[in-house]
Amino acid sequence: MRKPCLVGKDKQVVPEDVLSIELTMIESLDSQDVSCWIVDMSDWRKGWQKIAAIREHLSPKVYLRPVVYLHADNSMPAEISKAADGQLAHGLDNSKGLDELSSRFEATNQWIDHLPDPNAAVDANIAFKVLRLIASRNNVQEPVTTVRRKSGYVYPILEPLFSKRDEGALETLEFLEAQKLISGDFVSKAHFCSSCSSAFINFKEACPQCGSDDLNVDELVHHFRCAHMAVMSDFKRGSSMVCPKCDRELHHIGVDYDKPSIMYSCNHCSHGFQEPSIMTTCYNCGRSTEPENQHTRLIRAYSISAIGQNAASYGMEALFSKILDSELQLCSFDAFRDFYRVEAARIKRYKKSESSLVMIALRDIDKLYVRLGGRATEVFAELSTVFRTVLRLSDVITARNESIFFVIMTETSTTYAERAVERLHEGIIELLTNNLDFDPDMSSLIKPITVDMDLDQTLEAFLQS
Amino acid sequence: MIFENALDFFLRMDTAKMLAYFWPFFLLDMTRYLLLDVVVISIYSVKNWFQRDKIERARRQLYSEKPLVSLIIPGKNEGKHIPRLAESLARQTYKNIEIVIVDDGSDDDTEEICRKLEQEGKIDRFIRNEVRGGKASAANTAMRFSHGKYIVHIDADSHLAFDSVETILLPFYMDPNIGAVGGDVRVANTGDAFVTRLQGIEYMKAISTGRTVSSELGILRIIAGAHGAFRRDILNRLHGWDVGPGLDGDITLKIRKLGFRVVHEPHAVCYTNVPKTFRALAKQRFRWDRSMVRFRVRKHRDILLMNSNFSILNFLASAENIFFNLVLDFKWWIYIIQIVLFNPSVLEYIFLINLILYMLANYLEFLVACALLHSSMRRRDFFLVLYIPLVPIYTGIYLRIVRTYAYIMEFLHGASYMDKWNPWKVSRVVKREKL
Numbered sequence: 001m002r003k004p005c006l007v008g009k010d011k012q013v014v015p016e017d018v019l020s021i022e023l024t025m026i027e028s029l030d031s032q033d034v035s036c037w038i039v040d041m042s043d044w045r046k047g048w049q050k051i052a053a054i055r056e057h058l059s060p061k062v063y064l065r066p067v068v069y070l071h072a073d074n075s076m077p078a079e080i081s082k083a084a085d086g087q088l089a090h091g092l093d094n095s096k097g098l099d100e101l102s103s104r105f106e107a108t109n110q111w112i113d114h115l116p117d118p119n120a121a122v123d124a125n126i127a128f129k130v131l132r133l134i135a136s137r138n139n140v141q142e143p144v145t146t147v148r149r150k151s152g153y154v155y156p157i158l159e160p161l162f163s164k165r166d167e168g169a170l171e172t173l174e175f176l177e178a179q180k181l182i183s184g185d186f187v188s189k190a191h192f193c194s195s196c197s198s199a200f201i202n203f204k205e206a207c208p209q210c211g212s213d214d215l216n217v218d219e220l221v222h223h224f225r226c227a228h229m230a231v232m233s234d235f236k237r238g239s240s241m242v243c244p245k246c247d248r249e250l251h252h253i254g255v256d257y258d259k260p261s262i263m264y265s266c267n268h269c270s271h272g273f274q275e276p277s278i279m280t281t282c283y284n285c286g287r288s289t290e291p292e293n294q295h296t297r298l299i300r301a302y303s304i305s306a307i308g309q310n311a312a313s314y315g316m317e318a319l320f321s322k323i324l325d326s327e328l329q330l331c332s333f334d335a336f337r338d339f340y341r342v343e344a345a346r347i348k349r350y351k352k353s354e355s356s357l358v359m360i361a362l363r364d365i366d367k368l369y370v371r372l373g374g375r376a377t378e379v380f381a382e383l384s385t386v387f388r389t390v391l392r393l394s395d396v397i398t399a400r401n402e403s404i405f406f407v408i409m410t411e412t413s414t415t416y417a418e419r420a421v422e423r424l425h426e427g428i429i430e431l432l433t434n435n436l437d438f439d440p441d442m443s444s445l446i447k448p449i450t451v452d453m454d455l456d457q458t459l460e461a462f463l464q465s
Numbered sequence: 466m467i468f469e470n471a472l473d474f475f476l477r478m479d480t481a482k483m484l485a486y487f488w489p490f491f492l493l494d495m496t497r498y499l500l501l502d503v504v505v506i507s508i509y510s511v512k513n514w515f516q517r518d519k520i521e522r523a524r525r526q527l528y529s530e531k532p533l534v535s536l537i538i539p540g541k542n543e544g545k546h547i548p549r550l551a552e553s554l555a556r557q558t559y560k561n562i563e564i565v566i567v568d569d570g571s572d573d574d575t576e577e578i579c580r581k582l583e584q585e586g587k588i589d590r591f592i593r594n595e596v597r598g599g600k601a602s603a604a605n606t607a608m609r610f611s612h613g614k615y616i617v618h619i620d621a622d623s624h625l626a627f628d629s630v631e632t633i634l635l636p637f638y639m640d641p642n643i644g645a646v647g648g649d650v651r652v653a654n655t656g657d658a659f660v661t662r663l664q665g666i667e668y669m670k671a672i673s674t675g676r677t678v679s680s681e682l683g684i685l686r687i688i689a690g691a692h693g694a695f696r697r698d699i700l701n702r703l704h705g706w707d708v709g710p711g712l713d714g715d716i717t718l719k720i721r722k723l724g725f726r727v728v729h730e731p732h733a734v735c736y737t738n739v740p741k742t743f744r745a746l747a748k749q750r751f752r753w754d755r756s757m758v759r760f761r762v763r764k765h766r767d768i769l770l771m772n773s774n775f776s777i778l779n780f781l782a783s784a785e786n787i788f789f790n791l792v793l794d795f796k797w798w799i800y801i802i803q804i805v806l807f808n809p810s811v812l813e814y815i816f817l818i819n820l821i822l823y824m825l826a827n828y829l830e831f832l833v834a835c836a837l838l839h840s841s842m843r844r845r846d847f848f849l850v851l852y853i854p855l856v857p858i859y860t861g862i863y864l865r866i867v868r869t870y871a872y873i874m875e876f877l878h879g880a881s882y883m884d885k886w887n888p889w890k891v892s893r894v895v896k897r898e899k900l
Contacts, residue, residue: 227601
């Protein structure tokens with residue numbers, strides 16, 4: 001029988017049927033015995049830090065485990081109060097309540113237990129963690145509005161995953177949806193600053209001539225008797241309305257006058273108009289532009305799809321590698337090893353040419369889809385094109401994961417291989433840095449292919465570096 | 466055979482008999498509409514020739530001062546005409562203009578068309594009144610939100626010749642006492658139908674020649690809504706237009722009453738679309754003719770009275786209109802009764818001879834118009850001469866019946882107050898207050 005575990009007991013007396021552990025020691029606990037993490041929220045800011053630490057943990061056994069609030073009060077923001085899987089209403093002494101809680105989370109815990117190799121697994125990819133969190137809860141993740149995040153919306157359960165950065169949840173969910181791993185239902189539509197992605201945008205009416213937002217709005221008044229048309233202020237005489245043309249008092253709207261329209265007038269340039277321009281100004285970065293230049297995003301409620309459920313259990317195929325594979329026909333690592341062996345033997349036998357082994361690490365590639373969401377696919381396709389233009393058909397390529405690539409450049413000296421890697425680097429920098437202001441962390445190592453070189457050791461050494 | 470008998474009947478008459486049988490033609494219509502036209506237009510042409518330098522000085526002064534001119538265009542459901550009008554305004558030789566269009570509660574695509582033109586910078590301001598208020602209110606809206614020293618009122622279904630704005634402004638620089646200038650309105654769609662060709666001839670005679678003559682005589686009584694220029698300071702004093710129909714004639718008389726001259730400029734050309742069916746034309750003229758009674762006889766009857774503001778020219782402007790249009794309209798019915806009662810045996814000869822006399826008079830009037838307008842006439846306008854034989858029937862019978870009916874309806878029922886041309890909410894108030 002699993003038991004709830006209080007995280008950071010402080011000075012509390014913990015009953016026997018509740019485990020307790022300090023946050024720093026959480027990894028040492030066999031969390032398979034834990035039904036949920038209990039977090040004391042009497043100081044919700046401190047409690048929130050603990051939840052964030054749990055969710056940011058790399059082990060799925062830790063971060064996927066349900067979280068329950070103890071001593072939750074009403075002062076905490078709505079998105080934080082909804083970020084837990086449950087609340088302990090009657091404290092730790094109510095053993096019946098604790099049992100009920102444990103049994104309530106049994107389905108989620110069994111889902112975690114069924115993950116392949118859950119003890120050794122390390123989930124570093126944030127998109128994968130999001131997917132697993134959604135899959136393990138198997139419910140709909142509804143967005144909640146907030147003023148604490150510049151994105152304006154949060155998904156409470158996922159929120160602690162993004163506690164250290166003020167962006168990424170919407171983009172990550174969009175990315176997962178684009179991969180058909182989760183499906184979304186429309187909730188709302190929101191405008192985001194195209195510069196800083198803030199949802200806090202001020203929409204204001206502006207003069208179409210000078211752009212000033214110092215405007216007056218006045219109703220137009222039509223006096224039936226004499227056909228006089230003027231703004232309301234022209235008719236005002238004290239508390240009554242008198243026609244400036246025929247000096248008659250206006251009594252009843254619809255009987256002796258009406259208001260057929262409104263007019264704006266600009267206090268800056270005196271321009272009169274009916275259709276003001278709409279301008280938006282971002283509260284976060286201060287950028288002003290027309291609404292059509294801002295980014296519009298659909299806010300959706302997400303649930304796991306059948307493919308997503310499978311991917312959450314057995315791993316997510318790397319999107320970039322998938323696109324690269326369609327462009328360059330990546331081979332499996334075993335095949336790569338065979339190619340390497342044959343090439344090394346060929347070079348040794350003929351001694352007429354040289355070939356190079358190139359190892360490329362393109363780190364932070366996952367940050368791209370966190371940043372770009374569904375649009376990451378287009379950028380990955382562009383990246384693949386850069387690879388294709390630099391590498392040749394005779395080159396043999398494999399991907400260790402989404403960020404590490406090994407290439408056998410046949411009939412290529414290390415000098416030429418260096419040039420090729422330089423071109424690759426330049427192409428990637430131009431695409432990501434110049435166009436997207438994204439600075440990729442790229443490193444490479446080039447070795448001549450020889451029979452003496454142990455491929456696995458060389459690759460491992462590169463990975464360690 | 467009947468022609469020979471009619472000719473024989475005509476040639477055997479002495480002068481007294483001729484006048485007895487054909488007095489409407491010889492004593493009234495020929496004198497007023499042919500002889501007077503020939504004399505005045507001849508003097509006008511000579512005067513203009515001698516005024517060449519004065520006209521050029523006015524043009525230089527206009528371009529040296531370069532005042533902002535507001536072209537205001539009120540209208541309802543006229544969207545389809547606006548792009549062509551905007552195009553003609555963009556091609557004007559005088560460039561310091563602002564174009565203000567007011568949509569009087571259109572229920573078609575006028576708003577979309579005009580907003581697009583506004584965004585493209587082809588018009589300066591588009592104001593839409595969501596609720597229809599009538600043409601006067603739309604014109605007053607445009608006036609309120611325009612800034613020019615001069616205001617040129619243009620009908621939305623019209624377009625201007627390339628130098629029209631420049632030309633209509635010149636009289637203001639030739640005489641500081643001129644308060645308003647009427648542009649020359651010609652038919653844009655003469656080729657559309659038989660009835661538009663007849664109107665083409667009528668406009669040349671009645672507007673181009675007729676108003677030039679009235680203007681020269683100082684008794685011009687109407688500045689056409691289709692194309693008229695006004696000094697803003699005067700319009701401000703008047704607070705713009707009053708409720709129509711007939712608001713263009715009304716404002717002209719109000720400007721005259723202030724003591725300003727109003728003149729017609731036959732070379733400031735505006736082309737307007739006229740009704741394409743006799744039924745639509747009858748409806749239009751029914752409205753126009755009723756307003757003559759409503760404004761001349763009722764609203765501005767003080768012009769005819771001897772009071773402290775009495776002006777002989779204002780008196781003549783109104784009296785001439787009332788006499789020749791209203792009184793002499795009934796003279797025709799008296800004439801017909803006279804012929805039927807006293808000369809039934811020669812009825813067909815009298816009809817035929819009248820037809821020929823009026824046809825000849827129309828040819829001469831057309832010739833006068835051509836002499837006056839030849840420099841700005843289109844080639845197809847000259848071909849209208851082929852339709853002149855039918856003009857006496859058009860003006861003498863068709864238009865006369867419509868006019869008589871309009872006068873009777875207005876005198877007996879005040880039909881203009883029930884006209885759908887104004888929204889009911891406006892007509893109700895105006896009728897109640899007998900405006």
